[in-house]
Amino acid sequence: MSARSAVAALALLAGPGLTACSGPPPAPPRQPAVVETSVSTGYYPVRGTTTPAIFAAIDASGLVETGGQRALGLTSTEWKLNSGDVDVRAVPCVFPSLTVTLHLVVTLPRHETPDDLPADLRGRWERLVARVAAHEQRHVDIYLEGAKAMKARLEATRTSVSCADLEKAIDAAWRGQQADIERAQAEFHAEDETRARSERGALQAQLDGTRAQLEPMEAEIRRLDAELANLRRQVDAGRADLVAQHNGLAGRRSALAEEYNRLVADANGLIDALNWAR
Numbered sequence: 001m002s003a004r005s006a007v008a009a010l011a012l013l014a015g016p017g018l019t020a021c022s023g024p025p026p027a028p029p030r031q032p033a034v035v036e037t038s039v040s041t042g043y044y045p046v047r048g049t050t051t052p053a054i055f056a057a058i059d060a061s062g063l064v065e066t067g068g069q070r071a072l073g074l075t076s077t078e079w080k081l082n083s084g085d086v087d088v089r090a091v092p093c094v095f096p097s098l099t100v101t102l103h104l105v106v107t108l109p110r111h112e113t114p115d116d117l118p119a120d121l122r123g124r125w126e127r128l129v130a131r132v133a134a135h136e137q138r139h140v141d142i143y144l145e146g147a148k149a150m151k152a153r154l155e156a157t158r159t160s161v162s163c164a165d166l167e168k169a170i171d172a173a174w175r176g177q178q179a180d181i182e183r184a185q186a187e188f189h190a191e192d193e194t195r196a197r198s199e200r201g202a203l204q205a206q207l208d209g210t211r212a213q214l215e216p217m218e219a220e221i222r223r224l225d226a227e228l229a230n231l232r233r234q235v236d237a238g239r240a241d242l243v244a245q246h247n248g249l250a251g252r253r254s255a256l257a258e259e260y261n262r263l264v265a266d267a268n269g270l271i272d273a274l275n276w277a278r
Contacts, residue, residue, distance in 0.1 A: 031166070033098040033154040035147045039140055040103075043110035049117055051275050054125065058109060072278060073132040075139040078103040081174055086163055093163035098154050098170065102147045106136045124276045138188055146181035153177050200277045207270040210263055217260050224253040 044061040048054040063071040084097040109129060111117070117125060153176070157169040231246040 031094060031098060031155055031157045031170070032096070033100065033151050035100045035102070035151045037102045037144060037147055038104065039106065039144075041106045041108060043108055046109045046111045047113070049113075049121070051121065051124075051272060054111075054121075055275070061109070063107060072109060072128070073136045074107040075136050075143070076105045076107070077143060079178070081170075092158075093166045095163075095166065095170070100147060100150050100154070102143060104140055104143055106140060108133055108136065124272070128276055128278070135192060138192075139185060142184050142188060143181065146177060146184065149180070150174070150177040196277065200274060203270055203274050203277060207267060207274065210267045210270065214260065214263050214267065217256060217263070221253065221256055221260060224249060224256065228253060 044063070046054060046057045046061075048057050058072060059070055063074045065071045065074075078101075080099075080101040082099045082101070083095045086093065086095050109132065111125060111129075114122060114125065150173075153173040154170060157166060157173050228246065228249050231242050231249065234242050235246055
């Protein structure tokens, strides 16, 4: 349901510098780091008062997941890592400040005229929007949790030799945490897709069962129609003794048609539910 487009900009850190040490080196200090995050939400317009029209508008929005699939919602990211000036002559080397900046932008669908939707369709729309928002919020939470972990990981980088070594350690921590975040996002997507596939499977099973009941019922209605037509011809020809038989079959046919129409309505409802189970 969602994709992430990440833009990571790692500021150039200070170049390497080595100095000689006299006596035992001091204990490597912790690397100070801060995290700045922001989350904003934008919306794309959706029009239409029927299921096909609504999803055509969603498809026309242009939201695309990383894998190329169309998306109902999107969480995009921009990462930056900046550092202050460094005294490359100092041993041990410490960057005076590392600032991790994470900007998150969530894009969600918004119907332009929700009051124009029929009651049942509006209910489906509201449930869909709530599901998309919850999905994207989980992406946001994973990123924010990852940003906190990034801070801890950067603060744990230490060196007692040179800024070049520290820069390598920071780069490794940055790349490692980014990989952990994307792995968590992929795991969430897999879990969510499994849940959605299970829901669609249950709906499809119900629909298949309903269709299985409709087929023999439809055949029986056709058979009764043919038999009733034959009885009507005989009654019209003067066979008054067949009137009761005709009326009995007509009553049976009416009850069967009523049940058939109920099952058709159920099937149509299941088809609509499948269309919205995304």
